[in-house]
Amino acid sequence: xxxxxxxxxxxxxxxxxxxxxxxxxxxxxxxxxxxxxxxxxxxxxxxxxxxxxxxxxxxxxxxxxxxxxxxxxxxxxxxxxxxxxxxxxxxxxxxxxxxxxxxxxxxxxxxxxxxxxxxxxxxxxxxxxxxxxxxxxxxxxxxxxxxxxxxxxxxxxxxxxxxxxxxxxxxxxxxxxxxxxxxxxxxxxxxxxxxxxxxxxxxxxxxxxxxxxxxxxxxxxxxxxxxxxxxxxxxxxxxxxxxxxxxxxxxxxxx
Numbered sequence: 001x002x003x004x005x006x007x008x009x010x011x012x013x014x015x016x017x018x019x020x021x022x023x024x025x026x027x028x029x030x031x032x033x034x035x036x037x038x039x040x041x042x043x044x045x046x047x048x049x050x051x052x053x054x055x056x057x058x059x060x061x062x063x064x065x066x067x068x069x070x071x072x073x074x075x076x077x078x079x080x081x082x083x084x085x086x087x088x089x090x091x092x093x094x095x096x097x098x099x100x101x102x103x104x105x106x107x108x109x110x111x112x113x114x115x116x117x118x119x120x121x122x123x124x125x126x127x128x129x130x131x132x133x134x135x136x137x138x139x140x141x142x143x144x145x146x147x148x149x150x151x152x153x154x155x156x157x158x159x160x161x162x163x164x165x166x167x168x169x170x171x172x173x174x175x176x177x178x179x180x181x182x183x184x185x186x187x188x189x190x191x192x193x194x195x196x197x198x199x200x201x202x203x204x205x206x207x208x209x210x211x212x213x214x215x216x217x218x219x220x221x222x223x224x225x226x227x228x229x230x231x232x233x234x235x236x237x238x239x240x241x242x243x244x245x246x247x248x249x250x251x252x253x254x255x
Contacts, residue, residue: 004033004084008076008107010100012093012119013037015126017202018044025117032087034079036072040091040228042203054083069099073106080112093121097147097172121145123170126201127232130208132240134168139235142167148174148181148231155180163188168234175199175229178217185213185233194237199229210242 009028014020029035029048035055037046046055056075058067067075080086094100094116107114123145127134134143144162148155148171155177162169163184174181175197185193195216199207209219213233237243 006077006080006084006086006112008080008086008088008103008112008114010088010090010094010103010114010116012098012117012121013041013045013089013091014120015092015122015129015202016040016042016200018042020120020125020202021045022117022119025119028087028117029089031085033084034086035089036076036079036086037089038091041089045089049087054079069102073103076103077107077110077112080107081110090119091122093119096121096123096145122201122230123172126198126230127170127196127236129202130196130198130240132196132232133236134170134232134234136236136239139238140166140168143234144169146171146174148172148177155184160184163190163233168232168236171231171233173227174231175220175225175227178220178231181231182213182217190233193233194235194240194243196232196237196240196243197225197229198232199225199227201230208242210237210240 011025011028026048032049032053035046035049035053036058039059058072076086076088088103090098090100092098100116104114124134135141144167146156146159146162146169150156171181191214193213195211195213197209197216197220207223207225209216209223209225211219
């Protein structure tokens with residue numbers, strides 16, 4: 001085997017649909033010697049890598065940490081030194097709760113050139129594909145993207161601040177704390193705030209629950225929605241066709 005200069009490319013794979021990946025990302029995969037890919041990555045994307053490329057599954061999703069971050073960092077560097085071009089393929093965007101900067105820092109510590117190719121973040125794409133804009137004139141002037149669970153397993157303090165705002169709040173990795181999260185919004189007097197919960201957005205396995213802070217926990221149980229899922233709190237959810245139907249039915253019953 002001809003020795004190759006080591007290099008690492010962090011690539012955002014997008015929200016799940018294999019076609020929602022950038023052309024630049026595909027070109028990086030075309031030139032990969034090794035692909036280290038996460039659990040949330042659509043495995044169809046591996047077809048863009050050469051047949052000789054080594055493909056290594058490294059897990060990394062809520063409740064699935066097949067490899068620790070430290071182990072992934074070491075694998076990334078070791079493969080680069082021994083094989084050449086490593087593509088670190090990550091779900092969504094590497095810098096949106098993807099620990100991408102940590103991986104760039106680790107590569108730099110070992111003097112391995114590294115660059116990043118942004119991906120389409122699920123925090124924007126998944127609501128959008130359900131016709132839910134995160135901002136909309138008259139309804140929302142800004143949006144928060146917050147993790148539902150911090151490294152120590154607690155709810156982020158930022159979520160309390162977000163719940164006090166009028167902004168759209170998108171919560172990643174929070175479906176298992178839905179009861180606690182809805183309580184935060186209820187405490188702020190927002191029991192009737194529209195909410196969407198979307199599992200496996202943009203894929204064939206997608207499940208959607210549309211309701212309010214008061215009703216969403218029961219709806220999620222009824223539809224057996226689980227991780228990976230994101231939560232959207234905000235008046236913009238009222239633009240979803242299903243919410244419109246719910247509101248029209250409510251108006252008829254109460255007219």
